[in-house]
Amino acid sequence: xxxxxxxxxxxxxxxxxxxxxxxxxxxxxxxxxxxxxxxxxxxxxxxxxxxxxxxxxxxxxxxxxxxxxxxxxxxxxxxxxxxxxxxxxxxxxxxxxxxxxxxxxxxxxxxxxxxxxxxxxxxxxxxxxxxxxxxxxxxxxxxxxxxxxxxxxxxxxxxxxxxxxxxxxxxxxxxxxxxxxxxxxxxxxxxxxxxxxxxxxxxxxxxxxxxxxxxxxxxxxxx
Amino acid sequence: xxxxxxxxxxxxxxxxxxxxxxxxxxxxxxxxxxxxxxxxxxxxxxxxxxxxxxxxxxxxxxxxxxxxxxxxxxxxxxxxxxxxxxxxxxxxxxxxxxxxxxxxxxxxxxxxxxxxxxxxxxxxxxxxxxxxxxxxxxxxxxxxxxxxxxxxxxxxxxxxxxxxxxxxxxxxxxxxxxxxxxxxxxxxxxxxxxxxxxxxxxxxxxxxxxxxxxxxxxxxxxx
DNA sequence: ATACGGGACAAACCTAGGTATAGCTCGTCC
DNA sequence: GGACGAGCTATACCTAGGTTTGTCCCGTAT
Numbered sequence: 001x002x003x004x005x006x007x008x009x010x011x012x013x014x015x016x017x018x019x020x021x022x023x024x025x026x027x028x029x030x031x032x033x034x035x036x037x038x039x040x041x042x043x044x045x046x047x048x049x050x051x052x053x054x055x056x057x058x059x060x061x062x063x064x065x066x067x068x069x070x071x072x073x074x075x076x077x078x079x080x081x082x083x084x085x086x087x088x089x090x091x092x093x094x095x096x097x098x099x100x101x102x103x104x105x106x107x108x109x110x111x112x113x114x115x116x117x118x119x120x121x122x123x124x125x126x127x128x129x130x131x132x133x134x135x136x137x138x139x140x141x142x143x144x145x146x147x148x149x150x151x152x153x154x155x156x157x158x159x160x161x162x163x164x165x166x167x168x169x170x171x172x173x174x175x176x177x178x179x180x181x182x183x184x185x186x187x188x189x190x191x192x193x194x195x196x197x198x199x200x201x202x203x204x205x206x207x208x209x210x211x212x213x214x215x216x217x218x219x220x221x222x223x
Numbered sequence: 224x225x226x227x228x229x230x231x232x233x234x235x236x237x238x239x240x241x242x243x244x245x246x247x248x249x250x251x252x253x254x255x256x257x258x259x260x261x262x263x264x265x266x267x268x269x270x271x272x273x274x275x276x277x278x279x280x281x282x283x284x285x286x287x288x289x290x291x292x293x294x295x296x297x298x299x300x301x302x303x304x305x306x307x308x309x310x311x312x313x314x315x316x317x318x319x320x321x322x323x324x325x326x327x328x329x330x331x332x333x334x335x336x337x338x339x340x341x342x343x344x345x346x347x348x349x350x351x352x353x354x355x356x357x358x359x360x361x362x363x364x365x366x367x368x369x370x371x372x373x374x375x376x377x378x379x380x381x382x383x384x385x386x387x388x389x390x391x392x393x394x395x396x397x398x399x400x401x402x403x404x405x406x407x408x409x410x411x412x413x414x415x416x417x418x419x420x421x422x423x424x425x426x427x428x429x430x431x432x433x434x435x436x437x438x439x440x441x442x443x444x445x446x
Numbered sequence: 447a448t449a450c451g452g453g454a455c456a457a458a459c460c461t462a463g464g465t466a467t468a469g470c471t472c473g474t475c476c
Numbered sequence: 477g478g479a480c481g482a483g484c485t486a487t488a489c490c491t492a493g494g495t496t497t498g499t500c501c502c503g504t505a506t
Contacts, residue, residue: 095323099323100321103330107326108336113331116324157452158452158453167426170424181454184454184455185453187494188455190493191493191494201392201394202429203392203429206426206430381483405485407484407485410462410463410464410465411485413463414465417464425463
């Protein structure tokens with residue numbers, strides 16, 4: 001845990017969303033840029049996929065507006081590449097002459113929308129709004145999950161054993177039996193786990209382990 | 224809880240999936256029926272949307288294969304109607320002359336796939352397999368969630384209050400303070416809650432309350 | 447060689463969780 | 477009007493959870 005010296009600010013201050021545009025047609029880039037700026041959005045526009053990839057991934061909620069026909073790497077390829085690079089910025093496609101299989105592939109891969117030219121201003125604005133909102137939520141979840149994960153990684157192997165058994169609902173003595181330990185040892189590890197994970201209650205710890213994907217996923221119900 | 228006298232069988236025995244076909248073209252219905260039956264799937268075919276709606280919703284994993292152009296109610300309308308009726312059987316669309324906006328609408332509404340004629344056998348079989356698998360998972364989750372929900376509904380109002388505070392991580396005395404009760408009262412309710420909910424541990428109870436959507440959703444982490 | 451962290455345990459002690467038994471008030475259903 | 481369930485509490489008692497202090501072993505990094 002790194003403490004900041006700065007006067008506490010609730011969130012990243014530059015919470016201003018950005019729309020990334022990738023289109024090889026300069027006039028289209030200009031038109032979209034104007035449109036988005038007219039509603040107060042920040043914009044960065046590129047003429048090709050590689051140019052976008054060279055730019056740093058943003059740290060604020062954002063989305064991509066891609067023409068599906070791009071020189072070299074197509075919009076769909078770019079979508080695939082970004083997914084492989086573990087970049088999950090929501091994507092809106094725009095196309096002049098797309099077909100249904102392309103649409104299906106794009107949507108299956110998680111695209112927010114797939115618009116055909118000529119594009120109605122309101123349609124693309126709505127799509128961008130939805131995309132940014134989704135990205136905001138995704139980032140938010142991601143941030144807490146990675147905090148939890150890094151805390152989990154600070155646990156020793158034995159502490160992880162105890163964590164998984166405790167959050168699965170076993171009593172200290174049962175955990176001890178399963179691991180071949182004394183109950184007191186489990187208690188001590190358990191305390192260390194609570195501290196290291198920053199959990200203020202067992203309920204907290206259970207939720208953290210759910211977020212980490214440790215075990216169940218759905219409640220253990222028998223009929 | 225109803226106990227069955229039958230020799231324990233792990234799940235519903237008629238676990239045999241069903242594919243529902245809705246297409247106004249009889250030869251298409253026949254071709255699809257043959258195709259699906261050739262891989263051992265059960266099939267029910269209909270000529271129009273109302274016919275499907277009159278059939279009872281299935282209790283086994285299933286999916287729909289819809290022609291998008293249907294007389295009267297179109298495939299997309301049917302998708303909407305089913306969603307409104309809270310029927311979430313996965314849908315695969317087949318179309319001869321669809322367009323991109325239709326595709327987008329269908330996919331946004333959760334369609335599994337959207338295939339264009341002529342359809343390759345392998346494509347539709349893959350789509351059906353994926354759809355049935357998704358439905359199986361959805362049903363599974365649904366079953367446990369509705370069990371938990373019905374148990375939750377057997378709780379008295381006060382017990383629900385206590386449940387939500389306990390699973391949010393408060394100690395008995397804190398719960399008591401918030402509700403203006405004596406600690407002993409909370410303890411007693413808590414015991415009743417564990418029994419009624421069928422939870423064998425607090426961890427269980429927390430997971431159940433997550434499944435019910437009571438409060439957090441993501442762990443309560445402060446940096 | 448020594449310092450350090452992980453792992454394991456014990457005694458003592460305290461707090462939190464949980465049950466059983468019993469008793470009270472209220473409102474409602476028949 | 478009496479039975480019933482929800483809601484609430486008390487006493488008494490027991491188990492589970494958790495901290496502190498201190499001890500020991502082991503491997504490894506310096």
